[in-house]
Amino acid sequence: MAKYSLRHAFAEALVDLGKKYPNLVALEADLQDSTQSIQFMKAFPERYIQVGIAEQNMMGIAAGLALSGKIPVTHTFACFASMRACEQVRTSIAYPKLNVKIFVSHCGVSAGTAGTSHHAIEDIAIMRAIPNMTVIAPGDAREMRQAAEAAIRYDGPAYVRVGAGEAEDVYTETHHFEIGKATVLRDGNDATIISTGQLMYEAVCASDELRKQGKKIRVLQMGTVKPIDREVILEAAEETGFIVTIEEHNVVGGLGGAVAEVAAEIGKAKVRRLGIQDRFSPVGTAAYILGEEMLTINDIIVSLLEFVKE
Amino acid sequence: MAQCYDIEYLRELARQSRIDVIKMLEAAKSGHPGGSLSEIEILVALYGHVMKHDNDNINMKDRDRFVLSKGHGIPGLYAVMANLDYWPREDLLSLRTVNSRFQGHPDRVRLPGLEASTGSLGQGLSIAIGYALASKLDNDAYRVYCVIGDGESQEGQIWEAALSAPKFKLDNLVCILDYNKGQIDGFVKDVMPLEPIADKWKAFGWHVIKVDGHDIDELIRAFEEAASIKGKPTFILADTVKGKGVSFMEGLIDWHGVAPNKEEAEQALKELGA
Structure with a gap:
């Protein structure tokens, strides 16, 4: 790639x-x-x-x-x-x-x-x-x-x-950005990862890795955080029951907050928010900080596996 | 070259606008009389003579633009524009009521004819610079006028804007300071002194003119001088009196943001010959 x-x-x-x-x-x-x-x-x-x-x-x-x-x-x-x-x-x-x-x-x-x-x-x-x-x-x-x-x-x-x-690069020729619409990057009903910004790559990699183990993880790229695509969140909540959000942002008020707000309205899914855990980010290379803040492919997989055990 | 104008008509426009300000504020039971009354002649000179504008065609492409950066002075502008048939004078009495177009601070979405939504101090001069830059980019002939307050000039953004307009050689921009010397917490000279104001704006690269801010002739001459200046923006330091026109309000900080009650309004209206 x-x-x-x-x-x-x-x-x-x-x-x-x-x-x-x-x-x-x-x-x-x-x-x-x-x-x-x-x-x-x-x-x-x-x-x-x-x-x-x-x-x-x-x-x-x-x-x-x-x-x-x-x-x-x-x-x-x-x-x-x-x-x-x-x-x-x-x-x-x-x-x-x-x-x-x-x-x-x-x-x-x-x-x-x-x-x-x-x-x-x-x-x-x-x-x-x-x-x-x-x-x-x-x-x-x-x-x-x-x-x-x-x-x-x-x-x-x-x-x-x-x-x-x-x-x-993650987007293929068939993917298309539209304001207010999430992009479905991977299908699956075992759980959902919702990403925004360039951590969509980590999201897709985590999904692909788990697919090898037979677990089908849906990946939604929320290219627009506001207005948020409510429909796909509600569908993901109904159909997969577990949503992991990932963002290069505080877990307070960002993508995770936005997704949790929508999901809570129907109460059908657990939401786990990966991001900066409400502290000032440490100093280092971006890759180092993402590792420190548990925002790697492996961290996403671990989070998903806690839910998708079987 | 100077266009002739009817000074009596303009003075009457100022008097009538002051009357409307008092009536509005009394009806609303809140608002800012001090700064609404101090700016009246500036607005009358601009809207009554200097500016090219059309109340029947508010989106006229080459209209001059006016930004009231000291948004709390908006009752003064509502009144002057009402007297120039932008909207019915009786509508002014809905000031600060639910769903009124006449909000406590200007909202151009609710009230087309206003050129900017302001109220948070310090932001309007930057917006005026945006208008002036667009005029230059499009080779339009319209000019841009912006009234700022003295208390407002304590905001850092005013000085960011002051620094930038000369760089862009905005000779189509005039910034007028309504120098009424008061702000909510006291006299400007005590709260946070601004002097020497004229020297500061000169040092920032503006053409500076000092006027009596209640002398319409002087104001008009200053605007004409500004129009003749090439390559730099003009700053007009308009010396004004807070609460001008109402004896018991003049120069008093207490009238910055307090509306007159019924008796006070009656007294004020009597003084204004209503």
């Missing part, structure tokens, strides 16, 4: 979309290499707005541009967009439902050794709690490209979350 950087996939997609949508403009807060908005800058310098290290101002300017009929795409890290500029996102953008796309890189613990200040394990919970907001977390380059176009075509605020590293 091949790997590809989702930041680069988004940046390339945005350049293509820039040709298609003349009203698309990009804003950057001094991270043009990290976010790869440099690609848009080179292609469309006249539609590129560098605001410096001032994320709050960036969100407000984006609101004004959207009010003028532009499709502004802001670029910064997840921690800064969701926390430093949180209230600007809420009040200047989401409240009047403005057509701003908030693209964030270095989500979860992917900033790794840069340290906990640069990790974002709270952003899904924060953004999910803001009315009118759509929260998208693609898992591989193919899903990212499709999600980029879907976000630009969608009329309203959207938060698009990707990591810093490379993501393994």
Whole structure:
């Protein structure tokens, strides 16, 4: 399988979309290499707005541009967009439902050794709690490209979350991203794994491994955390009775929280939430942290086997 | 080059708007009289003469844009726009009631004609910069006006915005400070001093003009001067009086966010010649 950087996939997609949508403009807060908005800058310098290290101002300017009929795409890290500029996102953008796309890189613990200040394990919970907001977390380059176009075509605020590293390809030609719809990556009725972001690779690997032992684990990629695809969660609860969620985020309020909220309404499934266990993430390489936080293929398998014993 | 205008008409517009502010706040039993009254001449100069706008065509493409960053002053804008036939004056009395279009802070989704939803202080100038950038990108001729408060200027985002507008050479942008010198907890100079304000904005790269914020002629001349400045945005420091026009409110912090009761409103309306 091949790997590809989702930041680069988004940046390339945005350049293509820039040709298609003349009203698309990009804003950057001094991270043009990290976010790869440099690609848009080179292609469309006249539609590129560098605001410096001032994320709050960036969100407000984006609101004004959207009010003028532009499709502004802001670029910064997840921690800064969701926390430093949180209230600007809420009040200047989401409240009047403005057509701003908030693209964030270095989500979860992917900033790794840069340290906990640069990790974002709270952003899904924060953004999910803001009315009118759509929260998208693609898992591989193919899903990212499709999600980029879907976000630009969608009329309203959207938060698009990707990591810093490379993501393994999982999507095949038959998989398709649609806002608000989960993607069924593997069938099965013994249990369900629901993933978001690039941990969908670990989810699929865990399912494939267990399949060798005759256990059929359904895998759903929740490329959109909000609005959450209620139907597939309810089906999974009814049909499989056990759901493991996995995300590069605090287990409080993220994908696991969203899935548990829906599943609890019918009370037919146990839900186990894998993620950062409500503590500040340790510092190390992203791979090291994911190991420390029990977010590996093996951790998923262990969780599933506790339920799917027979 | 200066367009002529009827100063008596504009003064009457200001007087009538003040009357409406008092009536609205009394009806709502809450709201912000101090800052709604201090900004009136600024709004009258803009909406009554300077700005290109059309109440019959609120989405007119080349209309000038106005952002009230100090969103709590919205009763003043509701009143001025009502007197220019954007909406019926009697509707203003629904201020702050359930499902009213006239919310305590501006909501452009509920009330089309407003250009921005504000209320959380410090955010409007950035939105105005977005409008001004879009005007430049599209080679449109419209201009953008933004009123900020002095207390509001304690927010860091104001200074992020102040730093950025000169970089983008936004000579189509005018930021007006309603310098009424009061905020909820006291005088601005005591709560968190801002002076020297003009020097700060000059240092940030703005063309700065000081005016008497209750002198409509002076305000109009300042807006005309701003329109002639190329390559940089203009900051108008409008010296105002909190609660202007009502003797017992003028200059008093207590009237920042308290509505007049029936007797107080009657007294105020009498002073305003209602």
